[in-house]
Amino acid sequence: MMKKYLLLLLLPLFILASSCERRTKQDVLILYPNWADGISFTYLAKVMLEDKGYTVRLKRLEPGPIFASLSRGDADIYMCAWLPYTHKNYWDRYEKKLDVLGTIFNDGITGLVVPTYVDINSIEELNENKDKFGEKIYGIASGAGIYKNTEIAIEEYRLDFKQMASSETSMITALKKAVNHSEWIVITGWKPHFIWSDFDLKPLADPKGVYPTDRIETISRKGFAEDKPELASFFSKFSLDEKLVNELMNDVAIDRDPEVGAKKFYDKHKSELNFFD
Structure with missing residues (x-):
């Protein structure tokens, strides 16, 4: 009788713990910069993930604080790292505490x-x-x-x-x-x-080679892929060709709310964006 009583007493705690675990597993915090490609990629990811039941939070910052926050584990994802050149200073400083999950666009x-x-x-x-x-x-x-x-x-x-x-x-x-x-x-x-x-x-031609060609990468805090493998798999597959990138950014730019533009793009191309497979 005592065992049964204890089980009934502890059951709500087990349910609460399980609920918290599920919520934590589905939660992702994405940092993004205030420029077109970062805004577009981030809001498309938000729309796609929320369509699958994930909880997505966004926070806009400058690149320096973005890299620093990820390195401390204060956030999960950044979808606009221009590597290996444009953001080299940040990467050199924080790379040991960050992971590259995938390439969104090759010819930045x-x-x-x-x-x-x-x-x-x-x-x-x-x-x-x-x-x-x-x-x-x-x-x-x-x-x-x-x-x-x-x-x-x-x-x-x-x-x-x-x-x-x-x-x-x-x-x-x-x-x-x-x-x-x-x-x-x-x-x-x-x-x-x-x-x-x-x-x-x-x-303008750049004979001295000051401006490089980069890849636009998705990076994460260290350990994100181990903590949330399903989400890491999604971000590793998140990749767009130039035609789709241009269309996405146009759709996002047209609407004052970037999420509206991202959803419009997603609704048109849902069958092509197989990042969950």
Whole structure:
């Protein structure tokens, strides 16, 4: 009788513990940056995972704090690590406490970009036309790898330019204004990005090789794959070709709520996105 009483007493605790274990197993915290590819990949993953019953939390940070948070185990996933070059400083510092789960996109390029009507083709031609550009390079936040590489480019090419750090949105607004008036402008640009379909642009040649070609990787805190193998398998398979990436980013950019755009894309391509198999 006593054993039966104890069993009835402990049963709710067993149920509670089991419930907590299931909730913890299904919970994932994804960190993401405030730029188009990171936002698009992250929200598509959120939509897909929640469709399968997972609990997904998102937090937006600059790249430096993202790498630091993952290395401490304070978060699970980052889907926009540009490796091995653009985010090299962060990776060199934290790599022993991080894991690469998979490659989302293979041909990530960065560099200086101008509208096609601008009559130069190389970074080496910027100085002789500096007045037309107002001696400004429109960039993004100073914590971004492309910002740091642009500072290196300014030194390597001895450019009489100042990089204007701002948000990605502000940079694109400046680009749109310049294009509408056929004015000369140079920005920091990268692929994949929706600006390539929205504007007629060209990358400037980089003879000194300051701007590399990267892979866009999904990285995790150390031990994530052991803790949550089903989720790790999903992220390891999460990969898109350039056509799908461009369409995804366009869909996300159109809507003010990125989750709405990501869901629209997912509903169109659900049969192609076999990341759970």
